[in-house]
Amino acid sequence: MLYVLGDIHGQTAALDRALGLIEADGGADAPLIFLGDYVDRGPDSRGVLDRLIAGRDAQRPWRFLLGNHDRMFLRFVTEARNHDPRVLSGKGWLHPALGGNATLASYLPRDAFDHPEGGGIDTLARSGLDPLPDPHRDALVAAACEAVPQRHLDFVAGLATMIEDGPNLFVHAGIRPGVPLPEQAEDDLIWIRDGFLDHDGDYGRLVIHGHTALERPTHFGNRIDLDGGAGYGRPLVPALFDGNGWFTLHDDGRRPLTPP
Structure with a gap:
């Protein structure tokens, strides 16, 4: 089985x-x-x-x-890469269509980032951030490096x-x-x-x-x-x-x- x-x-x-159905x-x-x-x-x-x-x-x-999506997450945190060439639309990982914004929001404190539209992580979770200017990218990567457990990256x-x-x-x-x-x-x-x-x-x-x-x-x-x-x-x-x-x-x- x-x-x-x-x-x-x-x-x-x-x-x-799903795990409950499998165990049953x-x-x-x-x-x-x-x-x-x-x-x-x-x-x-x-x-x-x-x-x-x-x-x-x-x-x-x-x-x-x-x-x-797992590789995009890893590359953002460890290599500061927000784009994958296989995304033909050109959207970045933090665009809501790809959903990296929701992933970061699950790790970061609400006050860990000042979103350019106002607010913090709540705005990121709702609206994403794409295109991603370099200063905002650097700030988010730094916050992610601090918040994402190494065991998750490994x-x-x-x-x-x-x-x-x-x-x-x-x-x-x-x-x-x-x-x-x-x-x-x-x-x-x-x-x-x-x-x-x-x-x-x-x-x-x-x-x-x-x-x-x-x-x-x-x-x-x-x-x-x-x-x-x-x-x-x-x-x-x-x-x-x-x-x-x-x-x-x-x-x-x-x-x-x-x-x-």
């Missing part, structure tokens, strides 16, 4: 509910893979990372993948980009068709959409991923997308593989997850 959770995006209540179905020591994007958009990225690290430290059989820095398990391959975003697994680029593993989502060929393994938000987890035949949109307020739905097939977990129990 193997359980999987898609993108959490700072939603601690949704995470706690498979017990407290159920093996679980997290597909990445633990931070951004939701109100409590700090709380999500605290829960994941606590589970790891308690030696629960949990494995974790790196998401693109956790994100140590995340895997791919997990192979039996007939299944787990990644955050997807893989580049035609490229051998050892040669897959990290940027593709955490960002890819074009060339992956529209590919209907056989990958040799079923690819389990998140990253692209849908209304609900969906089986496409050669891949399963488990990002059900928790970052936008939709439920965080656990999935499980029982050795023969895939299911999603709900209050009323298991439901088969099969291709259309």
Whole structure:
């Protein structure tokens, strides 16, 4: 038995509910893979990372993948980088569409930053800050370096980009068709959409991923997308593989997850 959770995006209540469903179905020591994007958009990225690290430290059989939002968070705090070239719109991490503003707000005291629109962290959480002038960037990076626990940065820095398990391959975003697994680029593993989502060929393994938000987890035949949109307020739905097939977990129990 193997359980999987898609993108959490700072939603601690949704995470706690999903973990409760998994424990009710498979017990407290159920093996679980997290597909990445633990931070951004939701109100409590700090709380999500605290829960994941606590589970790891308690030696629960949990494995974790790196998401693109997790890497943006790490790079902002450790490298003062607010832009990722894979964001074609040019929006920075602190734009509300990306949600880094909500992540910082979960760590920083309310008076840790003077927002140019007035107010402090509350304004940042509500409105973001993009474009981000250098002086404001420097002030926010300095405040984040002081407020973000080193264990959170170390956790994100140590995340895997791919997990192979039996007939299944787990990644955050997807893989580049035609490229051998050892040669897959990290940027593709955490960002890819074009060339992956529209590919209907056989990958040799079923690819389990998140990253692209849908209304609900969906089986496409050669891949399963488990990002059900928790970052936008939709439920965080656990999935499980029982050795023969895939299911999603709900209050009323298991439901088969099969291709259309």
